[in-house]
Amino acid sequence: MNLRLNTLAQMVDQGARIADIGTDHAYLPIQLVKEGKVDYAIASDVAAGPLENAEKDIVTAGLKNKIETRMGSGLETISKEDRIDTVVIAGMGGKLMTNILNKAWSKNFHFATLILEPNVGEPTVREWLSVHRYQIINEKIIAEAGHIYELIKAQQVENAISLTDKQIFFGPKILKEKNRVFYQKWRDQLAYHQKLLLNLNKAKEKDFAHIHKIEAEIKMIEEEIND
Structure with missing residues (x-):
């Protein structure tokens, strides 16, 4: 297997x-x-x-x-x-x-x-x-x-x-261990989120609820991979 x-x-x-x-x-x-x-x-x-x-x-x-x-x-x-x-x-x-x-x-x-x-x-x-x-x-x-x-x-x-919101987002046990794959995933996800936020802000009709959600997720990701 x-x-x-x-x-x-x-x-x-x-x-x-x-x-x-x-x-x-x-x-x-x-x-x-x-x-x-x-x-x-x-x-x-x-x-x-x-x-x-x-x-x-x-x-x-x-x-x-x-x-x-x-x-x-x-x-x-x-x-x-x-x-x-x-x-x-x-x-x-x-x-x-x-x-x-x-x-x-x-x-x-x-x-x-x-x-x-x-x-x-x-x-x-x-x-x-x-x-x-x-x-x-x-x-x-x-x-x-x-x-x-x-x-x-x-x-x-x-x-x-x-x-907590962070435990739901990252996983309570994964968050404690934070192995190499954790950092690999969330560095990639940070780049994806940042690009997504840029595109959301460029839209003529802004979806502010989505924008705020992505902003909050970016903040969480940055806090965990830069601690």
């Missing part, structure tokens, strides 16, 4: 019952079962093609009795009878991710642990977790093949977890 999937695998607790949503080739469940970290997993995907790939790889690995494939949208493929305690959702936008979680939540269907890797909209995901009483217990920011990924592990707790 690549660095991104290996990092996700490391976040899964020993003995967890996992559902990998948007599984593609089922690389993650296969690896976790091979390592003896999990004994049962559901590999779920919305499209037939990726699920067929997953089924082939599961059969090749000799794990048909340990990993179940299901086709459907989001968490609709999972039932309470499955006793899934850990949901992994990786490689989709934060808005889609929170929509999937909201649909399950509206049916009073909650999971003890969420391991999430949004490819955009990370603050949206952190805000959702905070509101829905999930505490972020682990985060990683990694670079691989020209992409930067933020991986988030959260566990459900009794009371809502309050995060």
Whole structure:
């Protein structure tokens, strides 16, 4: 597996019952079962093609009795009878991710642990977790093949977890560690934000709400990369 999937695998607790949503080739469940970290997993995907790939790889690995494939949208493929305690959702936008979680939540269907890797909209995901009483217990920011990924592990707790604007924007654990990839990402993002602000200010009809939002984000970024 690549660095991104290996990092996700490391976040899964020993003995967890996992559902990998948007599984593609089922690389993650296969690896976790091979390592003896999990004994049962559901590999779920919305499209037939990726699920067929997953089924082939599961059969090749000799794990048909340990990993179940299901086709459907989001968490609709999972039932309470499955006793899934850990949901992994990786490689989709934060808005889609929170929509999937909201649909399950509206049916009073909650999971003890969420391991999430949004490819955009990370603050949206952190805000959702905070509101829905999930505490972020682990985060990683990694670079691989020209992409930067933020991986988030959260566990459900009794009371809502309050995060500051900065913690939602950067990630509470990522902000504490501030590794090399953090600086790489946010230097690039600062340049992008500054260019965007320039273009917003050039517009004939100015969107002042958007301008103020970008200005606030630029200030936050500058404070964190220049501390």
